Amino acid sequence: MATRGAVSSLLLLFITIVCKGLSSPLQGKEAWNYVEVRDGAHMFWWLYYADSQSAGYQDLPLVMWLQGGPGGSGTGFGNFEEIGPLNRDLKPRKTHWVQAASVLFVDNPVGTGFSYTDRPDVYATDVATVASDMLVLLKHFFTERAEFQSIPFHIFSESYGGKMAAAISLELTKAIAQGTVKCNFAGVALGDSWISPLDSVMTWGPYLYTTSLLDDNGLVGVNAAAEAVMHAIHQEQFQKATELWSVTESVVEQNTNGVNFYNILTQEEDEKVLSSAGENYIALQTRRHIGRLHGQSLSELMNGPIRKKLGIIPQNVTWGGQAEEVFSYMAGDFMKPVVDIVDQLLTAGVNVTVYNGQLDLIVDTMGQERWVKRLKWEGLPGFNKLIWTPLYDPSSPGITGAFYKMYKNFAFYWILKAGHMIPSDQGPMALQMMKMITQQV
Structure with missing residues (x-):
């Protein structure tokens, strides 16, 4: 309704x-x-x-x-x-x-x-x-x-x-x-x-290597991580593939000193988006890929002047407040x-x-x-x-x-x-x- x-x-x-x-x-x-x-x-x-x-x-x-x-x-x-x-x-x-x-x-x-x-x-x-x-x-x-x-x-x-x-x-x-x-x-x-998520992941290594963002050792590491993702997908273990995709991103970060996945000419300077030991992969991926879409200034805008302008947002709803749950529930399909x-x-x-x-x-x-x-x-x-x-x-x-x-x-x-x-x-x-x-x- x-x-x-x-x-x-x-x-x-x-x-x-x-x-x-x-x-x-x-x-x-x-x-x-x-x-x-x-x-x-x-x-x-x-x-x-x-x-x-x-x-x-x-x-x-x-x-x-x-x-x-x-x-x-x-x-x-x-x-x-x-x-x-x-x-x-x-x-x-x-x-x-x-x-x-x-x-x-x-x-x-x-x-x-x-x-x-x-x-x-x-x-x-x-x-x-x-x-x-x-x-x-x-x-x-x-x-x-x-x-x-x-x-x-x-x-x-x-x-x-x-x-x-x-x-x-x-x-x-x-x-x-x-x-x-x-x-x-x-x-x-x-x-x-x-x-086609697998085609993206499988080309990360070659793309980074040809743009001088990976050396030979880094290429081997990224390709190995990507192949683990491929194996999980071929076995139709899609939840596991999502987790291994997160691992592959961490391998890329480690071997490129934090390349920005969204523009390779820039580098991740914010430690909040880099992987940390023992962190749940859903929380990590939410920070990596959802967090950048919910920056502080944008959140303040949406939950402040824009919310007031719209006038129909329920009191218990915060803009972006359920984003992590959205990502988590879709992880098996990702x-x-x-x-x-x-x-x-x-x-x-x-x-x-x-x-x-x-x-x-x-x-x-x-x-x-x-x-x-x-x-x-x-x-x-x-x-x-x-x-x-x-x-x-x-x-x-x-x-x-x-x-x-x-x-x-x-x-x-x-x-x-x-x-x-x-x-x-x-x-x-x-x-x-x-x-x-x-x-x-």
Whole structure:
């Protein structure tokens, strides 16, 4: 059951935080709401209507953004750190996606961000449940906001969000065919996505070695740890594989003096994200991969001015307060691949885009290319024959910012000088890519 939502001008945000002395309010409007997707499982969404000087929101696409983790908040990190109209200091972001699309942030799985559960037995434990929950939310959304039913709807994702996005896209395609959800689904974009965890882990050693971040001894150690992960996956011991994945990350840290998994050109300086002896791997992985999405300043923003602005967050709910539980309950599903789902999407004619940052390690481009080359999709031979096309960086005329290939309903973008969070690292390039995917350029 949906609770009462709210719609307002972005001006209200500035009224709420006028004590900070901000000025020059943005134009446009927003909406937000809760949907009870299962008994005791409440999912939060936040919509920004497109704010373009050249077109109304009716003439621009709707983009849903799914964060990673699992347990990372799209309404928080994706919104204020990557693609939303305001940054975490509540100042207008120069390059944001609301300039070219209406953007829907959803905190999923339940327990993420402002989403919450009433009891432990309703956390999602696999992507099938995540997809089922999202279908309930989308049915509510497109019913309550019928103006979006005919607008092209794209799902964009990052990291583990891509694994969820693939599963959601397949179920959405079925629901549309059955008439249970009314929307104009136009495709899914998988950004630095955890589609084939083993391919990522198995290429960490070679990638680090070729970029001079491992010596021969380090390469042997990382490869050995990765092979232990591979053995567990082949034995379908997925919970064990998740634990061994954590061990492999610690081996990488030890042999690279703390390389940043999210951008290899930087180094982890915060001891809080490095492994410590005897620590539970769930707690360690939560700090490594969820903690960075819940920094102190962002948490203070979300649990302070934003919570006050939204006005519908229950008193017992803290933004990010259930993130570790979300990750823990999904641990048994974490290392399972969804390459077969991508194949099914392509075969069904769904537009699928893969995009990846050059400097990402956690989901390195080498690993992405490995699983793509194993697709059973009939168009793959034609895609493989293509020579990639350069894209120039909008912020640096004449400088190559990316390469891409596009064949039938599949595309791949290689984003240069970007790590795991591409919109944070290369905002103008990411916006241009989004416009290309949504056929605006």
